[in-house]
Amino acid sequence: MKAEVTRTQDQRRADTRARLIDAASDLFARKGFHAVSAEAVSAAADRTTGALYNHFGGKEGLLLALLEVWKDQAATDLLAGFGEMTELDDRLAAVYEAITDGNRGASWLLLEMELWLHGARDPHIGGPLARRYAGIRSLLADGLTDWAELAGVSLRRSPEHTAVAVLGVLIGCAIQHRLDPPAVESRAVVESLRDLLGL
């Protein structure tokens, strides 16, 4: 009996936690951390501020928890498209479009930059965030190494340096794209990425 009750309570708790983090992702991305009140997040999650404070101790704690979830999830999300295609151009285009296309990509980029801005100002956020970027680059470097071997191509620089540049182009072009979509053609971005790989 006790085990069952406990499990149910745990589930409820986990559900509330997930709801709050989910609502926070959405609102922080759309309006920004400081522009969103703890109450607004709670309401969007169909809970109250009491629950938020019980779980995270405050808005700041919620942001930190959000980052931890984001850290594990989004890195693989971003690179999911990379493994699914066969042609290199398709792979590169898939990754770029994951950042720029539709609502999903748009809010991804917004939340990414929102977190970056907080990380750049506050080491508590910056530390985990830096590890997150290192993780993405590591996955990317591995993917590039595998690809280079299979394709019989040698990278122009170390996989790590190449990953920095590739990620840089992706982020930097997505940033420009968001303000002025026609100015940043997808094809041009893919061609630039090819340059970095030495093709």
Place this chain on the structure above:
Amino acid sequence: MKAEVTRTQDQRRADTRARLIDAASDLFARKGFHAVSAEAVSAAADRTTGALYNHFGGKEGLLLALLEVWKDQAATDLLAGFGEMTELDDRLAAVYEAITDGNRGASWLLLEMELWLHGARDPHIGGPLARRYAGIRSLLADGLTDWAELAGVSLRRSPEHTAVAVLGVLIGCAIQHRLDPPAVESRAVVESLRDLLGL
């Protein structure tokens, strides 16, 4: 007499305006727009909120005015190093270091991203900001065209597309650099930029 009095008043007014914008640049970059109160900006400028409201109508107006100043100034600032060097590597390195090095570069990047985030959410900011980026790219494209002609090199893509990619790498690498400096070596960035130019 009247002319002199008017000029003095105009000077006072211009001085207050400049002080407020200056203080706002600094504080918005360091702490973020929403985290800074109108009173904090006024105090840092040795003025009061009354003056701020008289000049800009509010905090939002101050942000907009800041963007207009930023728009004209920072674009040329950024590319100033580009024209001063003779070697291409030095030129590229100078531009990258202008974004990453020291306090000046650090706060440049922070304010840039702060403005971008507002621009991505609010068309009132996004419009002018998009024009600002277009202006930077245009200057960059011209510089690259001139350079290619002088150096007897032909760019791999149109100057416009090349400028998008170059600016993308610069911003994208600077973003990574800020969180984790050792992970983004200046030399690797310069070499990546060379790739994009077709060298």
Place this chain on the structure above:
DNA sequence: GTCTATAAAGGGATAGAC
């Protein structure tokens, strides 16, 4: 564990004095 109610603080904006 979550909600309701509320205390305490801070911020944006304005009116009127100078």
Place this chain on the structure above:
DNA sequence: GTCTATCCCTTTATAGAC
């Protein structure tokens, strides 16, 4: 034109009920 004083609203955080 700028400052002082102040109003009103929003927000954070907590205390106690269920």
